[in-house]
Amino acid sequence: MPTGTNLDGTVTIHAVGDVGPRRIEYGEPPESLLAMAQKKIKEADIRFCQLERSFSTRGCLQYRDFPTWYGRVHPDNVKTLVFGGFNVLSHASNHSFDYGPEALVDSIELVRANGIQVVGAGKDIAEARKPAIMECRGVKVGFLAYASVLPAEYEAREGKAGCAPLRVSTYYEAQEYQAGTPPRTITVPREDDVRAMEEDVRSLRGKVDVLVVSMHWGIHFLPGMLAMYQPTVGHRAIDAGADLIVGHHAHIVKGIELYKGKAIFYSLGNFAQETPWHQKPPPGGMHATNISSSYRKWQEEPGWERYKGSSDKRYTMMAKCVADKGGIRRVSFLPGWVNQRAEPEFLSAGDPRFKEVVGYIQPFCKELGAVLTVEGDEVVVCGAG
Secondary structure, three states: OOOOOOOOOOEEEEEEEEEEOOHHHHOOOHHHHHOOOHHHHOOOOEEEEEEOOEEOOOOOOOOOOOOOOOOEEOHHHHHHHHHHOOOEEEOOOOOOOOOHHHHHHHHHHHHHHOOOEEEOEEOOHHHHOOOEEEEEOOEEEEEEEEEOOOOOOOEOEOOEOEEOEOOEEEEEEOOOOOOOOOOEEEEEEOHHHHHHHHHHHHHHHOOOOEEEEEEEOOOOOOOOOOOOHHHHHHHHHHHHOOOEEEEEOOOOEOOEEEEOOEEEEOOEOEEEEOOOOOOOOOOOOOOOOOOOOOOOOOOOOOOOOOOOOOHHHHEEEEEEEEEEOOEEEEEEEEEEEEOOOOOEEEOOOOOHHHHHHHHHHHHHHHHOOEEEEEEOOEEEEEEOO
16 A cells, blocks of 8 residues: 555655665664654655665575675565565665575565565566566556676576676776876676667556666765766666666765756665675685775774764665656655664755755766755755756
């Protein structure tokens, strides 16, 4: 039963970024992670998030060529999503296959058993590319999801579980004649994956009134920076028929672009991401010497050990769209703040932190041609001119 309040034939969509609950492992109620945000999330009819964990006790740790945390948690953590009111999610990410096909399929089945539709991953490529269609008050909203940040073998194929891939190749080009100067980084999406995405969008377009594409993509931790392939992929999705792009993976909020009047949220940031930095995987199955260098430094702050990182990881947002059978009528976002326990809360316009979040993202949006206007406790996204 929808909990949104619209009675005029419109539907409200809320979308947040990375959610990775692990309250069970902390010995705490899973509902507590979203206690401050639940009421606002559930004001919409359709509530979307990006799931960064697999809910399972099965599977084997997969090979990774660098040490990182791994995304499998106790199945009871699904109660966090149920409490939050989410009814559709993407499971396409660089952590969904961390414990192989058993854990991934377990997770998908458990989420669906709890009334939440899943896109972007599946037992094979056909299921991973299958859309979710939500209907409310006669308005049909379709969702598709893809991942560009994929370790080897995390993609779904015929007969193999995984994510719907939108893979990218990276090249380096000298920018000037001096030897040793930093090169230009060129990223090019694989044409077969882009065409598969376009095929999915076109196939879904005639079946829905609003079409949302979720992208797990981009460069994490670096403020405002977009990889070259992101606008290319986002524009082609919209050209094929998408109405809205919601991005995640960067773990910080990034700019919003308006392309042909359609919004591309390049990164919604972390929303409720409990990252167990204190837990590292066993040393086997990886090259300990092949570790990516730290390309952004920050000063660790006392009290933030459970949710550590740069201070802009505390900024978050929830995209809000009001739509009817004619499409999306209004796009805005609700600024939020993540505390030391990885718990998000939404901010009122009178809160100094509201201005801090908006002030952080505003220059990036301006570069992308989007104008932000505060209306009440929301920030409306408009085109320049």
